[in-house]
Amino acid sequence: MRFMTATVLAALALVPSVANAQAAGSGTAPTTEPGAADKPADVAADAVPERFAVHAQSTVVGQYNTPFRSPYEGPNSLSGGGQFRETFDLTGYVGASPWHGAEIWANGEVDQGFGLRNTLGAAGFPSAEAYKVGKGTPYFRLQRAFVRQTIDLGGEAAATTPDLNVLGATHTANRLTLTIGKFSVADVFDQNKYAHDPRGDFLNWTTVDLGTFDYAADAWGYTYGGTAELAVGNWTGRAGLFNLSKIPNSVDLETDFRQFQVIGEIERRVTIGGHPGAVRLNGWLSHGNFASLADAIAYGAAHGTAPDPVPVRKFRDRTGIGINVEQEVSDTVGVFLRAGLGDGSSEAVEFTDIDRSVSGGVSIKGSGWGRDHDRVGVALIANDISGERRRYLAAGGLGILIGDGRLVNAGPELIGETYYDVAVIGPLHFTADGQLIVNPAYNRDRGPVPVFAMRAHAQF
Numbered sequence: 001m002r003f004m005t006a007t008v009l010a011a012l013a014l015v016p017s018v019a020n021a022q023a024a025g026s027g028t029a030p031t032t033e034p035g036a037a038d039k040p041a042d043v044a045a046d047a048v049p050e051r052f053a054v055h056a057q058s059t060v061v062g063q064y065n066t067p068f069r070s071p072y073e074g075p076n077s078l079s080g081g082g083q084f085r086e087t088f089d090l091t092g093y094v095g096a097s098p099w100h101g102a103e104i105w106a107n108g109e110v111d112q113g114f115g116l117r118n119t120l121g122a123a124g125f126p127s128a129e130a131y132k133v134g135k136g137t138p139y140f141r142l143q144r145a146f147v148r149q150t151i152d153l154g155g156e157a158a159a160t161t162p163d164l165n166v167l168g169a170t171h172t173a174n175r176l177t178l179t180i181g182k183f184s185v186a187d188v189f190d191q192n193k194y195a196h197d198p199r200g201d202f203l204n205w206t207t208v209d210l211g212t213f214d215y216a217a218d219a220w221g222y223t224y225g226g227t228a229e230l231a232v233g234n235w236t237g238r239a240g241l242f243n244l245s246k247i248p249n250s251v252d253l254e255t256d257f258r259q260f261q262v263i264g265e266i267e268r269r270v271t272i273g274g275h276p277g278a279v280r281l282n283g284w285l286s287h288g289n290f291a292s293l294a295d296a297i298a299y300g301a302a303h304g305t306a307p308d309p310v311p312v313r314k315f316r317d318r319t320g321i322g323i324n325v326e327q328e329v330s331d332t333v334g335v336f337l338r339a340g341l342g343d344g345s346s347e348a349v350e351f352t353d354i355d356r357s358v359s360g361g362v363s364i365k366g367s368g369w370g371r372d373h374d375r376v377g378v379a380l381i382a383n384d385i386s387g388e389r390r391r392y393l394a395a396g397g398l399g400i401l402i403g404d405g406r407l408v409n410a411g412p413e414l415i416g417e418t419y420y421d422v423a424v425i426g427p428l429h430f431t432a433d434g435q436l437i438v439n440p441a442y443n444r445d446r447g448p449v450p451v452f453a454m455r456a457h458a459q460f
Contacts, residue, residue: 146181344386
C-alpha cells in the first residue's frame, strides 16, 4: 500500500512538467497499431514525418475483492476472506525511423505488484494490469523490441497520428505493413477502440480481449513473431506467426517456432448513419506440446491422483475463432461486442480457461455533462467451458487461472463491469472500476464476488 501511494504521488509530481506537452494519446493502449488507414487521420496529410520519438506511461492499480460465500477453496481460488493487491508499471517507448515507412521501437518496463491471489481465481480475471508473474519489488524487462515497415500501395494519402509505438507519418490508404520482433499478439489482433486498454478503459481480461483467444504469449503477454497487414479500401487482412511458450503458461518462449501459433483476421470498416464502425473475424491454430483433457483425466484416475496434464502432453493442434464488432452510435456513444469459440478438448495453453465467451457493452464520453475527456463504460461478459473441461475441474484438475479442488455445481461465469475515467489535469487520469463476478471459476458454490479498483494513469 505504501508503494502504491508513493507511485501515485510520483505521477502527480510529473504533471506540471508534462501538462503542456502534446499527449501521445489519451487513454490509448501501448500497442503496435495496425495500418493507419484503419483509423481516421486527425493531422494534415502533408505533416512533417517524425524521425524519432520518446514517450512514457505509468499506471497504478489497487484492487480489492470483498469477503464472499466460500464453503471451500482450492489452489487456484480467489480468497473468500477478501484481499487487496496493487500493481505498478512504468514504461518507456523509444522509436526511430531510419528510412521512409520504417519504424524501430523498444519498450523497457519496470513492473511491481500482484494480482488478486497472484492472478488466480477467475477465468475472466478482474485486472488486465496484473501479470501472471508477481513480485513485491520493482524489476525491469524489455517487453517489446520490433521493426515495422509500411509499404504504400496507392490511394488517398493520409497522416497517422503520433502515439505510443506509432511515429507520425504520411501513407496511402492502400498499404502493406510488416512487423517482426518481440511484441504482443493483442497489439495487432482483436483491436477494439472501446474495450482494449486496461490503462484507460475496462480492466477485466475478458472485456479487453476475447476470452477464447488463447493467443501466444509468455507470462507477461509478449512473444516473438511477425505479422503482415494488407489494407485495401475498407478492408484489411492480417496474418501472423508467433512462438508459443516452451511449457504451457510459462515464462520461457520458443525461439525457433518448434511450437507455434498462426493467426488470421479479416476486418471490414463500415459507416452507419455517418458514424464509423468495424467488424473483425479471426481464427487461430496453435501447434505445440500440450495435453488432451481426456488423457489428463485418465492419467489421474489410473494413478489415484487429480488429473495431471504434464505426463500426457504430446504435439497436437488447438484452434479457435472469434468475432469483434465496434460501432460509434453518436459523437459521444460507442458500442462493442465480442464472441468466440475455442477448442474444449485440450488444456488451455497461454491465456485463460474459456471455451465459449460473449462480451459486450457501451462506452460514453463525458461531453454530455461538460467533461470532454472523461469516459464511462459498462460491460457484461458470459464465459463457459466444455463438458470435458468441467469433468477435468470436477476431478481436481488445475487450469491456467482456475481450480477450486472440485467442481460439483458448475455454471457459466458471469461478469458485470463498469468504470468512470476522470481526466484530472494534463495527461493524468484517475479511474474507479467495479465488477461483480458470479460463479467465479464456473463454480456455483462460491461467490458472487464484488471487486473494486482504483487506477491512476499518466502518459506523455
